[in-house]
Amino acid sequence: MTHIKRLAADFGLPRIIITLYLLALFLAAPFVGVDLPASISDTMIRIGMNGIMVLALVPMIQSGCGLNFGLSLGVIAGLLGATISIEAGLIGAWGFIVAIFISQGFGAVFGYGYGKLLNRVKGGEMMIATYVGFSSVMIMSIAWLILPFKSPTMIWGYGGTGLRTTISVEGFWRHILDDFLVIQIGDNFKFPTGAVLVFILMSLLIWVFFHLKTGTAITAVGSNPTYARASGINIDRMRIVSVMMSTMLGALGILIFEQSFGFIQLYEGPLYMAFPAVAAILIGGAGVNKATLTNVFIGAALYQGILTMTPSIFNAVLKVDMSDVIRIIVSNGMILYALTRKSKVAK
Amino acid sequence: MISKLRLFLIENAVVILFVLLIAFAIPVSGLPASFLLQEILTRLGRNTFLVIALLLPIMAGMGLNFGMVLGAMAGQIGLIFITDWGVVGLPGLLLAMIISLPISVFLGWLCGSIMNLAKGREMVTGFILAFFMNGLYMMVVLYAMGSIIPVFNPEMLLSRGYGIRNVVGLDGVRQCLDNLIPLKIAGLNIPVFSFLIIAAVSWFIVWFRKTKLGQDMRAAGQDRAVSGAAGIPVEQTRIVAIIISTVLAGIGQIIFLQNLGTINTTSSHEQIGMFSIAALLIGGASVTKASIPNVIVGVILFHLLFLVSPMAGKNLIGSGMLGEYFRQFVSYGVIALALVLYEWKRAAQEHASRATLRGGAPADGKEAAA
Secondary structure (H helix, E strand, O other), X not given: OHHHHHHHHHHOHHHHHHHHHHHHHHHHHHHHOOOHHHHHHHHHHHHHHHHHHHHOOHHHHHOOOOOOOOOHHHHHHHHHHHHHHHHOOOOHHHHHHXXXXXXXXXXXXXXXXXXXXXHOOOOOXXXXXXXXXXXXXXXXXXXXXXXXXOOOOOEOOOOOOOEOOEEEOOOOOOOOOOOOOOEEEOOOEEEOHHHHHHHHHHHHHHHHHOOOHHHHHHHHHHHOHHHHHHOOOOHHHHXXXXXXXXXXXXXXXXXXXXXXXXXXXXXXXXXXOXXXXXXXXXXXXXXXXXXXXXXXXXXXXXXXXXXXXXHHHHHHHOOOOOHHHHHHHHHHHHHHHHHHHHHHHHO | OHHHHHHHHHHOHHHHHHHHHHXXXXXXXXXXXXXXXXXXXXXXXXXXXXXXXXXXXXXXXXXXXXXXXXXXXXXXXXXXXXXXXXXXXXXXXXXXXXXXXXXXXXXXXXXXXHHHHOOOOHHHHHHHHHHHHHHHHHXXXXXXXXXXXXXXXXXXXXXXXXXXXXXXXOOOOOOOOOOOOOOEEOOXXXXXXXXXXHHHHHHHXXXXXXXXXXHHHHHHHHOHHHHHHOOOOHHHHHHXXXXXXXXXXXXXXXXXXXHHOEEEOOOOOOOHHHHHHHHHHHOXXXXXXXXXXXXXXXXXXXXXXXXXXXXXXXXXXXXXXXXXXXXXXXXXXXXXHHHHHHHHHHHHHHHHHHHHHOOOOHHHHHHHHO
16 A cells, blocks of 8 residues: 555656546547547657657756746747758758758757856746747747748748748658658558657667766756765856757757648747647656656657547547647646645755 | 946836837837827726736745736636626626635635745746636636526627637726726826726835735745744735735736726736736836836836837838737846846845855945845
């Protein structure tokens, strides 16, 4: 009994509820006429789409910078990569690779500046990150209006100024990863091998990185800054490295999201992109200052599972679409839980 | 003398910046002065109350109360009910406020209690709590109303038979506060009664600060540990600050919406927190210090910018959206800036107080004490 109790305490009550809820959804699926293979396939596709965005949060959590609500900065870098690559007229794998390279460049620059700023506001990172993210999205919205892009697929046909709000990547690199080595079973089941492989590969790289010297130093900074300083680690430098990593991963993440989604969303699109990722990693069991790759995998799977299953089951049973409301409550409830938990333990 | 001027410039840097910005944008927008003046009068009556709701949590050291959105939800629920019951005019508004009151108190208590669990990061907690509660609010308004909670007027419901429509017209109570004491000077309508209410609530805040509870709140805001040791029930005082803020936000939202005349059921409350906070900060307030003059200056400057930036953007590069984005950038940016300045100051103070421990120079000691 105590064993079960301890397990419950380790796993956290909200996560148990969420897991049971998802399990119930999957169990109910066949009885209410929801196509299970299609649902599982959708979940897999979504995990591939969003996995790296969730992974992007790990470095900053580990270095003690908290939840990166400013992930939209990385998203902006990704958008710049995507639009510049399309502007250059690059198609297919080349277009995608060039987009990634450009976005990593922007990500590094943005991340460096963002890291510098966060170093000067230690202790208040999360709120500042949110609003720095928000205001950069707005600055970029102005930029999308006035940047001299010419490609006819991206600018408004006539009578408008600037880039379109959504740009299709059809004909450029739509599904370039999702369809790489794709496993298609029947009409309804598709396993997006490429996207999932990239997710696993990046996770592996992150795992290796956090077992090397710099990675260990970052973890030390996050878990005990005083100890880290006493051991001669340059705290500010480690934090900047983690912020840059997070921003660059965010840039890569949005490109993978776009190739699967099929569209680039500009202007206010990136505004709230950090929040689902944050909710996912917290559902996976991460805290405000500790995250593992297991948290990333479990979190991405649970969160995306709920997102896929809730609307279809609710539509089938109640004929109501409450999925939006449930998504809002689950994801923000989870963030709220994580924010209140740590200080409770510390007290 | 020169140093005094410099001090004034530094302390009012944000206000001066915005005055300059607006001084540039007004001629570019080409909007006539009479229009701007009328709009500012209307918006002062509409928004000031909401911004005042932010003052007490700042005094209690809980920062900018992003959780004020909860009060706005309570206010809207009150308005939805009176519209459904067909209670019009001033009694309607009063009834809406009375309905919102217990909801606001409960939500404020909840918000304060949760913030007590997350001391030191009240702002981000309130921010997320607002999103979370928005989910519950939508559940109530879009699913429970008309199915579990009786709604008598079928015209208010969505075509599916339950859930409130996206737009609720407030024809029965529209501007009935603003026009209670009609006054027209030089062709400008002045919402006298709304201004009287704002004066009353300002007086309340000033009075409240001098009470025992108000002093406790200020003490808790300055140092929780010391106030706790001095016998002040810190956690309770903080909850009271949030409850008052939430209740005021609820009433403020009702005043705000009676002026607009319509509720956007799912979105009227969403941006209220951000706009009110941005207005307060533009008025020269900080995360730890805000006053009634900050509120008034802030509402005037923020809304002037709000009014002129779309036209200015259109005249500058031919896109109205430019001004819209710029406006949003300013709202977000000024909040980011205020938070950054607050953290810098805090870090500097911490550094100085550490220096005194190490036997640092007395100049540092003075700074830490101040």
